Amino acid sequence: MDLHKVNRIYFIGIGGIGMSALARYFKHLNKIVSGYDRTQTELTDQLQAEGISIHFEDDVELADKNADFVIYTPAIPKDHKEYNFYLSNNYPLFKRSKMLGLLTENKFTIAVAGSHGKTTVSSMIAWILKHSGTDCSAFLGGISVNFNSNFVAGDNDIVVVEADEFDRSFLQLSPDITVITAVDSDHLEIYGTQQELEKTFTVFANNLKSGGTLVAKPSLSILKNVRAKVWKYALSDASADLFATSYFITINGSDVKLNNGISYHLTYPGIHNIENSVAAVSVCMQLTIPHEKITAALEEFKGIHRRFEIMFRNNKTIFIDDYAHHPEEIRMFLSSVKKIYPERKVTAIFQPHLFTRTRDLKEGFAESLDIADEVILLPIYPARELPIENVTTKIIYDLVKNTNKQLLTKEELVQLIQREDFEVLCTIGAGDIDKLVKPIAEILRSKN
Structure with a gap:
């Protein structure tokens, strides 16, 4: 794509984490960027502060009719007025994934995919490369604390991309290095079965350019x-090419030693993040980054917003926020919390994300939440979905074995936090539970 001939780009769904990274990329190129989103958020506020015009009504009169092309999210409804205006008037329309494929096709692309951990791994890779003096650009699926953004600008041909399996989006990419962290049941509303999901991940893995490398765990059936x-990495599986021979976890992070002699301290908590770091090191070894530079970068890696993010801490209470929205992610998160704070009572507040995911994975959600000492469940966040009959948070609630459990509204939750004391409080979910995080932190601060 010849971007020299492009001046104006319009986004439908600009507030999404992947869409906003693309918007920032084009803004970095000094293009005129504008867009629509249905909800004003902290992220859309940041985009507007960066000079991107955004409106929050589906109104053709507010859309940019001089746009050279339009990028849209697959989550928009078919009756979206602006989308149908651009479609009926023959504007060039691109899904986000298609545009990402076009932008990276002539680059040295590192694509990170998988059911869990891809945001952390891709952010770690980008940080190690930048910190070590190897320039790159990156499109991330979360806000990196180190970069304070989900887009990283770079001037050379290396690009790090978080590859999303939703809607088979990642099939638009042809990477030089592919990382697949996990292939667990998810997005079954798209794939139908676990077998179809695995089949699609296999196609993605085989999309590598000639001479490319797949970085993956030995346990992956694909x-x-x-x-x-294939280069194999693992937390502790000695059949892998790279794995941790030892690790020690405390409230201040983890000390890790790998089988190739690399040792480092991660300030970013969680057992799963040790495994994520092994994946990132594996990629950087393929790029021949010196070991001492990898170590130095990892020791300064600060993590991702809403990934094991400590929002408040004093001698009495710890409040942690996490984006986990799949049973395995919740299991890994709560297991890490219990390991770090073994003597404290852990209260998990979970907002399920999507009706279909709640229906399909309800048993797994209940089993993972049972790791906590107390479980509080909020109503389902629907995102792009319409309600499904008999699918509510109660189907998870009924399967949670822990008798110390509650079903609450957001308003009731805030009242509970004002009234009760907590030892370790965790907010968990990918929906709008994030809007409660700052108010909860303020309540805890005022009580202490």
Whole structure:
């Protein structure tokens, strides 16, 4: 794509984490960027502060009719007025994933995919490269604390991309290095079955450019059908090419030693983040980054907003916020919390994300939440979905074995936090539970 001929780009769904990274990319190129989103958020406020015009009504009169092309999210409804205006008037329309594929097709692309951990791994890779003096650009699925953004600008041909499996988006990419962290059941409203999900991940793995490398865990069943060179990483599986021979976890982070002699301290908590760091190190080894530079970068890695983010801490109470929205992510998160704070009572506040995911994975959600000492469940955040009959948070509630459990509205939750004391309080979910995080932190601060 010849971007020299492009001046104006319009986004439908500009507030999404992936869409906003693209918007920032084009703004970085000094293009005129504008867009629509249905909800004003902290992220849309940041985009507006960066000079991007955004409106929050589906109104053709507010849309940019001089746009050279339009980028849209697959989550928009079919009756969206602005989308249908651009479609009926033959504007060039691109899904976010298609545009990302076009922008990276002639670059050295590192794509990170998987059911969990891809935002952390891709952010770690980008940080290690930048910190070590290897320039890159990056499109991330979360806000990196180190970069304070989900887009990283770079001037050379290396690009790090978080590859999203939703809507088979990642099939638009042809990477030089692919990381697949996990292939667990999710997005079954798209794929139908776990078998179809695995089949699609296999296709993605085989999309590698000639001579490319797949970085993956030895346990992935799809590996038997991958044609490319495979580099295996793991937390502690000694059959892998790279794994941790030892690790020690405290409230101040983790001390990690790998089988190739690399040792480092991670200030970013969580057992799963040790495994994520092994994946990132694996990629940087393929790029021949010196070990001492990898170590120095990891020790300054500060994490991702809403990934094991400590929002408040004193001698009495710890408040942690996390984006986990899949049973395995919740299991890893709560297991890490319990390991770090073994003597404290852990209260998990969970907002399920999507009716279909709640329906399909309800048993897993209940099992993972049972790791906590107390469970509080909020109503389902629907996102792009319409309600499904008999699918409410109660189907998870009924399966939670812990008798110390409650179903609450957001208003009731705030009242509870004002009234009660907590030892370790965790907010968990990918919906609008994030809007409660700052108010909860303020309540805890005022009580202490």
